[in-house]
Amino acid sequence: MGYLIDFVLHIDSHLVSIVNTFGSSTYLILFAIVFVETGAVILPFLPGDSLLFAAAALAANPAYGLHIWLFVPLFLLAAVGGDSLNYYLGRRTNAALSGHSWFDRLINRERLAQSERFFRKHGPLAIFLGRFLPIIRTFVPFVAAGSRFPYRRFLKYNVSAAITWVAICCGGGYFFGNIAFVKAHFSAVVLGIIVVSLIPAVVGWLKMAMQKKSID
Helix, strand or coil, X not given: CHHHHHHHXXXXXXXXXXXXXXXXXXXXXXXXXXXXXXXXXXXXXXXXXXXXHHHHHHHCCHHHCCXXXXXXXXXXXXXXXXHHHHHHHHHHHHHHHCCCHHHHHHXXXXXXXXXXXXXXXXXXXXXXXXXXXXXXXXXXXXXXXXXXXXXXXXXXXXXXXXXXXXXXHHHHHHHXXXXXXXXXXXXXXXXXXXXXXXXXXXXXXXXXXXXXXXXX
């Protein structure tokens, strides 16, 4: 866990190491990370937003030989494909395995319940909004499938969310990631991205806790 925190906070330096070590295979490595973040329901803690931002910042720097127009379609494919795999797993396993103890150990029940409430509150729009919320975005496709939400409608919201997400994160990294101030305080910027992306989830949790307290 300590390594993961260090990877997230110093993702720029870790990406440089990956580029120097693996060269053009960096594209596949980053594709896999983004794909697994939502494709594997048990790995909601992988960095998504900050990874796209940092990768785009490196692509804007000619020294690293990376191309933003390779990153953009790869990240789009990873986001849509990961969510689709997640949906498929939810459709296949949610009802059949939810009573098994090992399933409960793999799936964080609290996070899953939080995503279910988020989906019930926002309906189909939750598929779009969930893409911008770390952790919740990992469970929303799973919940949508378990709720028998039609895949065609799911895909429509999923694709539009992925396009917007990649455009914002990669655009921000490409155009602002190499500004001197941002480069000098990259860890703080990454932390800020994480904090801002978590604000809606925290606000929702506080509202729910206050409502529960008032009922009690």
